[in-house]
Amino acid sequence: MTGPLEPLSPTDRTTVKREQDHAVTDRAALHALLREGLVAHLGVVKDDHPVVLPVAYAVDLDGPDDHGTLYVHGSVAADWLRRSVDATVCVTVTELDGLVLARSGFNSSMNYRSAVVIGTVRLVDDVDERDHALDLIVDHVVPGRAAALRRPTRKELAATAVLAVPLREASLKVSEGGPDDEPEDVEAGTWGGHVPLRRVADAPVSDPATPGEVPEHVLQRARDLGWDGGYDGA
Amino acid sequence: MTGPLEPLSPTDRTTVKREQDHAVTDRAALHALLREGLVAHLGVVKDDHPVVLPVAYAVDLDGPDDHGTLYVHGSVAADWLRRSVDATVCVTVTELDGLVLARSGFNSSMNYRSAVVIGTVRLVDDVDERDHALDLIVDHVVPGRAAALRRPTRKELAATAVLAVPLREASLKVSEGGPDDEPEDVEAGTWGGHVPLRRVADAPVSDPATPGEVPEHVLQRARDLGWDGGYDGA
Numbered sequence: 001m002t003g004p005l006e007p008l009s010p011t012d013r014t015t016v017k018r019e020q021d022h023a024v025t026d027r028a029a030l031h032a033l034l035r036e037g038l039v040a041h042l043g044v045v046k047d048d049h050p051v052v053l054p055v056a057y058a059v060d061l062d063g064p065d066d067h068g069t070l071y072v073h074g075s076v077a078a079d080w081l082r083r084s085v086d087a088t089v090c091v092t093v094t095e096l097d098g099l100v101l102a103r104s105g106f107n108s109s110m111n112y113r114s115a116v117v118i119g120t121v122r123l124v125d126d127v128d129e130r131d132h133a134l135d136l137i138v139d140h141v142v143p144g145r146a147a148a149l150r151r152p153t154r155k156e157l158a159a160t161a162v163l164a165v166p167l168r169e170a171s172l173k174v175s176e177g178g179p180d181d182e183p184e185d186v187e188a189g190t191w192g193g194h195v196p197l198r199r200v201a202d203a204p205v206s207d208p209a210t211p212g213e214v215p216e217h218v219l220q221r222a223r224d225l226g227w228d229g230g231y232d233g234a
Numbered sequence: 235m236t237g238p239l240e241p242l243s244p245t246d247r248t249t250v251k252r253e254q255d256h257a258v259t260d261r262a263a264l265h266a267l268l269r270e271g272l273v274a275h276l277g278v279v280k281d282d283h284p285v286v287l288p289v290a291y292a293v294d295l296d297g298p299d300d301h302g303t304l305y306v307h308g309s310v311a312a313d314w315l316r317r318s319v320d321a322t323v324c325v326t327v328t329e330l331d332g333l334v335l336a337r338s339g340f341n342s343s344m345n346y347r348s349a350v351v352i353g354t355v356r357l358v359d360d361v362d363e364r365d366h367a368l369d370l371i372v373d374h375v376v377p378g379r380a381a382a383l384r385r386p387t388r389k390e391l392a393a394t395a396v397l398a399v400p401l402r403e404a405s406l407k408v409s410e411g412g413p414d415d416e417p418e419d420v421e422a423g424t425w426g427g428h429v430p431l432r433r434v435a436d437a438p439v440s441d442p443a444t445p446g447e448v449p450e451h452v453l454q455r456a457r458d459l460g461w462d463g464g465y466d467g468a
């Protein structure tokens with residue numbers, strides 16, 4: 001992607017309509033959330049109803065699509081994947097940051113960041129783009145891991161489909177901080193506040209078959225995800 | 235709900251088709267995940283495409299629907315909510331438990347528990363059921379909180395819609411442990427393993443307007459969510 005960040009929500013279907021004060025029109029914030037998230041929820045229409053499934057993903061801001069590309073992958077035999085090709089899907093990435101405990105149920109809520117991307121799925125058939133996208137998905141989970149692994153085999157590639165969703169139509173909603181209560185509820189003296197939540201990693205666990213030393217890129221990723229660097233009993 | 239737990243996936247559309255070894259046909263495990271989750275991703279069809287949004291929810295196993303009821307709520311003015319009434323939606327709750335770092339990109343994955351519920355939405359118009367559902371949603375976030383708050387006002391209730399989704403059609407997929415690699419990749423000696431992930435709470439933060447003592451039900455919830463009970467500087 002070149003040029004300045006363009007505001008989000010360029011179309012009606014990705015305009016945040018409710019609680020517009022929580023809408024963020026800043027592509028940098030969208031990109032930061034998509035970098036931080038680990039699981040996306042992909043929605044696809046099956047017959048007359050939606051199906052929502054958790055998927056791994058990666059983003060390539062220099063990808064071939066307008067405003068960058070979001071990639072997901074799956075088995076060529078997966079029903080959701082076959083239904084997604086050339087269809088319009090919704091990919092939502094949510095990070096939960098806390099519980100907002102207002103003085104009323106009505107004003108109680110959660111702190112979160114949520115990106116909603118709507119776009120028409122392109123089946124990636126260019127070999128180089130597909131290889132790159134698969135590496136990006138591996139490296140999204142643990143940066144540096146793709147370089148530590150062998151290349152995919154011909155058989156693995158034949159069994160795997162990569163889907164591309166343009167990042168053009170996207171919205172971001174962010175809620176943070178404490179409760180926003182009615183003045184009379186604050187005056188009544190009821191306690192209000194919030195409970196921050198975050199995701200943390202525990203110590204990497206080596207597979208017993210090849211215990212060896214945990215590679216530095218794995219240790220680094222665990223530390224970046226909040227692991228304090230200690231092993232049980234070590 | 236009365237009687238023994240019935241197996242999950244009674245219909246074609248909630249049968250786990252891929253990686254069937256990960257499908258769990260145990261309603262108790264489904265209920266445990268739905269109790270633990272805090273955010274659901276609700277998918278609804280809008281025109282020709284799905285929209286997937288994060289929502290708070292609660293479950294009532296003694297609810298009026300077959301196999302229990304999942305409740306969500308929202309503003310009566312929300313577009314997704316109006317589209318959901320009498321439509322078939324998909325409600326997915328995913329807890330991410332770890333990164334599975336196989337010796338190949340192909341076998342790399344994540345540890346997670348994911349429940350997929352598909353059902354036709356019933357707008358809750360019974361006053362008692364609606365009151366109870368709203369309490370359940372408040373108590374799902376922090377058990378005991380509903381009793382600590384004033385009752386909703388007539389105006390708040392008029393602005394809020396509660397939707398019920400029967401828990402009848404549901405599937406659960408669970409992935410846990412280390413990687414499942416090709417024998418030749420294990421023999422090659424590449425490191426493989428997994429990084430456990432979990433959600434933790436930090437110390438509850440009181441709103442400055444009513445600092446007071448943090449109520450015991452809030453402290454307890456934070457501890458249950460992994461808070462170690464310590465305050466910064468305390």
